[in-house]
Amino acid sequence: MKKSLGARTIIFPTPxxxxxxxxxxxxxxxxxxxxxxxxxxxxxxVAVSLREATYTYGNLMARKAFTINIPSEEYLREADYLGxxxxxxxxxFPAAGLTPAPGKSVDAPVIEEFPLVLECALLKxxxxxxxxxxxxxxxxxxxxxxxxxxGGNPGIGLVKxxxxxxxxxxxxxxxxxxxxxxxxxxxxxxxPAKEGRC
Amino acid sequence: MKKSLGARTIIFPTPxxxxxxxxxxxxxxxxxxxxxxxxxxxxxxVAVSLREATYTYGNLMARKAFTINIPSEEYLREADYLGxxxxxxxxxFPAAGLTPAPGKSVDAPVIEEFPLVLECALLKxxxxxxxxxxxxxxxxxxxxxxxxxxGGNPGIGLVKxxxxxxxxxxxxxxxxxxxxxxxxxxxxxxxPAKEGRC
Numbered sequence: 001m002k003k004s005l006g007a008r009t010i011i012f013p014t015p016x017x018x019x020x021x022x023x024x025x026x027x028x029x030x031x032x033x034x035x036x037x038x039x040x041x042x043x044x045x046v047a048v049s050l051r052e053a054t055y056t057y058g059n060l061m062a063r064k065a066f067t068i069n070i071p072s073e074e075y076l077r078e079a080d081y082l083g084x085x086x087x088x089x090x091x092x093f094p095a096a097g098l099t100p101a102p103g104k105s106v107d108a109p110v111i112e113e114f115p116l117v118l119e120c121a122l123l124k125x126x127x128x129x130x131x132x133x134x135x136x137x138x139x140x141x142x143x144x145x146x147x148x149x150x151g152g153n154p155g156i157g158l159v160k161x162x163x164x165x166x167x168x169x170x171x172x173x174x175x176x177x178x179x180x181x182x183x184x185x186x187x188x189x190x191x192p193a194k195e196g197r198c
Numbered sequence: 199m200k201k202s203l204g205a206r207t208i209i210f211p212t213p214x215x216x217x218x219x220x221x222x223x224x225x226x227x228x229x230x231x232x233x234x235x236x237x238x239x240x241x242x243x244v245a246v247s248l249r250e251a252t253y254t255y256g257n258l259m260a261r262k263a264f265t266i267n268i269p270s271e272e273y274l275r276e277a278d279y280l281g282x283x284x285x286x287x288x289x290x291f292p293a294a295g296l297t298p299a300p301g302k303s304v305d306a307p308v309i310e311e312f313p314l315v316l317e318c319a320l321l322k323x324x325x326x327x328x329x330x331x332x333x334x335x336x337x338x339x340x341x342x343x344x345x346x347x348x349g350g351n352p353g354i355g356l357v358k359x360x361x362x363x364x365x366x367x368x369x370x371x372x373x374x375x376x377x378x379x380x381x382x383x384x385x386x387x388x389x390p391a392k393e394g395r396c
Binding site: 035049142162 | 199200201202203206208211212215232233234235236237239240243245266268274276282284287293294302314315316321322324326327329336338340341342346347352357359360362363365366368372373374377378379381383386387388389
């Protein structure tokens with residue numbers, strides 16, 4: 001039986017997205033965000049929601065560019081720190097011992113230590129409420145060669161991304177591989193050859 | 199060193215969201231979507247992106263209501279199936295052996311077998327490209343009592359949600375708990391007492 005818990009922001013899993021921008025003085029900044037993810041396949045786009053009060057909000061509005069950096073498990077402490085303090089008061093890169101590098105495709109910094117980064121150009125912003133959603137067109141995905149699998153794709157088990165649990169306010173790792181997508185369900189019924197999905 | 203992979207839709211982790219709606223005849227339908235997540239804290243909102251070609255797209259536009267159901271690991275096969283076939287051609291609930299129940303707060307069905315559901319009223323839709331993003335205000339979250347932890351919150355380890363890997367097109371489970379959020383980073387530096395985050 002299901003119990004009503006009220007209007008709350010709970011989805012499992014939720015990502016740990018580190019949004020990096022340049023501030024008006026050209027200093028790199030990075031903050032942790034959990035409200036976001038891919039939002040379009042063509043053009044490839046990612047959405048991330050930020051409160052107007054954040055330092056990143058103004059930076060992003062001004063430069064129209066940002067990167068989404070995916071930290072690996074070993075950078076849990078740094079990722080959490082980037083969500084605790086404001087770039088208004090602290091230069092977070094040196095404080096966290098992280099290294100900024102210029103994006104190759106957009107006017108935003110990339111975090112060298114994190115294995116996967118999406119370089120994004122602001123496509124549109126959507127006002128919702130406390131959060132405004134920024135939709136960025138993904139201009140390039142770059143990954144450390146050490147996390148590429150035999151097929152040349154980023155391996156989730158090599159990236160070792162963090163998972164955020166918004167109910168328990170905790171971080172988790174990736175568990176075991178459970179099955180192949182667009183395949184496991186065929187034992188129930190397969191689509192006609194020409195049918196689009198869903 | 200980072201290698202450029204081009205403009206692709208890769209973020210780790212990505213959720214497995216089962217979007218349930220009623221069709222024009224009042225029949226329940228459900229489809230799997232991976233492009234979505236929480237997008238605002240106040241009002242609590244969730245975003246999910248759908249292609250216009252999907253059956254759910256029209257259902258959602260007409261009824262302005264949907265639910266986001268989170269399947270547990272044991273329903274991997276059913277969840278995958280819901281992403282393989284279209285409600286235009288198949289009644290997916292009986293085909294998958296799933297049970298629809300009316301939402302308590304919105305005019306959309308809930309999947310009884312899945313442990314966690316967000317009942318959502320359409321707030322706005324945002325055209326992006328191949329995908330249109332639907333932003334729903336979360337009217338209620340309901341969870342099976344069996345997945346509530348001692349504090350009355352849905353436990354991620356009890357829900358056992360699926361994680362979708364868009365690079366490897368595979369499903370994963372949740373791994374070990376790695377740390378407490380808004381706490382682990384304090385060893386690097388804590389915010390002043392009155393500072394907002396980020």
